[in-house]
Amino acid sequence: MSLITFLREKAAELGFQAVGITSAAPLAEAEAAMLDRVSAGLMDGLPWFTPERVRRATRPADLLPGARSVVSLAASYLRRDETNGTPESGPRGRVAHYAWGGDYHQVLRDRTRALVDALAGELGRTPASRVFVDSSPLAERAVAQRSGVGWFGKNTNILVPRAGSYVFLASVILDVDLPEDEPVRTHCGSCTRCIDACPTGAITAPYTLDNTRCISFQTIENRGAIPSEIRPELGDWVFGCDICQEVCPVNRRAVETAIHEFEAASPDVARPPLLQLLTLTQDAYAQRFRGSAIKRAKAVGLRRNAAVALGNSGDRSTVPALSTTLGQDPSPLVRGHAGWALGRLGGRAARTALSDRMGIEDDPTVAGEVRAALDGA
Ligand code: B12
Ligand code: SF4
């Protein structure tokens, strides 16, 4: 069996739907496109996403001494059965599909390392290697595109033939010369469904995302206030967003995950009860989200997101809980968003809670949120 056939078979055995190889040469087009995005302010909010990082991310040879090839891998996390149970009643939030199962960073890192170990057996030596799973500066989508793993969708996600876009990417740079694959020729054609469906207009043009408008950024990465004009558009999303993938016709025919760690979650993971999330303590957060990608949003971020989703729920039975949060949450960020939610829900009880708080709130940002909420309630 040739080395390449061995690599493909082993990758499939490890649960990857696609594998492609490209050289370690600079990703020049990606560098230019990414630098453009940074200078246009489209990556604002991610202070680590600098021109310097873009240069490193697009030069695989600088990331591993002696680099010759990059192997790109895609693993589906798609489960068509959203949960294995029926959620009880009460307002629930939505968690993006990619975070339903075990933390992909660890799961895929282990599987990619297992692939490198198997390759070492075939080569008769341990190759120098560096594995990337969404944690270090490598332009993983650009590598996936050039190595023929998939094509760029207009929502900026990589679409993989037969597996669609509900895939994680993993990459490994090796000091081994391997034959390069050709990019796939498929493209989105005249479809614009993702652009039309994005509630915040974050896909400002085909293949162009304004990070600051993306619900995924706002609910996961943003540590501060969510801009008030975006809050209504968050709907019930409390961690990430899948709308531009849900509407994508390519995903309708996509195969499901072959990795047991990504199997269907309990209803409380995929559709978390919002009132529980609103009062999530640091301890409960650490225990509940151990081994989950959801940890990235932090306890305060999840309480903030729950407040916004409750404001969007239209469910006035949640006013007492939001009023308690407005009065008692230790985080001014969460209190402020609870104030906004009360203003959005409106009604007598919400107005009373807001005006009661107005007299005693000593944090100027929260007081500003409460004042604005009272004006709108
Ligand atoms: C920063 C980041 C984010 C940011 C910014 C997203 C973005 N679109 O850039 C935020 C927080 C918003 C985010 C959200 C999500 N992310 Co993210 N994220 C990353 C990260 C760390 C860097 C991405 C990056 O470099 N962006 C900068 C932009 C400019 O780069 P780009 O999108 O590749 O840009 C290319 C295109 O614009 C293309 N291009 C430009 N012009 C043209 C013209 C034509 C004609 C064509 C064809 C192409 C093209 O060239 C550019 C350079 O390659 C990567 C991991 C990594 N290290 O690569 C994960 C990664 C991209 N994210 C991932 C995931 C799963 C998500 C979410 C789906 C999670 C969710 N459900 O909430 C969403 C998807 C949102 C979306 N529509 O993109 C996966 C994507 C898998 C896939 N199928 O593509 C990655 C690869 C992580 C992983 N290892 O699996 N993410
Ligand atoms: S993830 Fe949501 S907010 Fe971000 S581009 Fe896609 S649809 Fe828009």
Ligand code: SF4
């Ligand atoms: S929805 Fe249409 S335009 Fe958007 S990524 Fe899918 S095929 Fe491409």
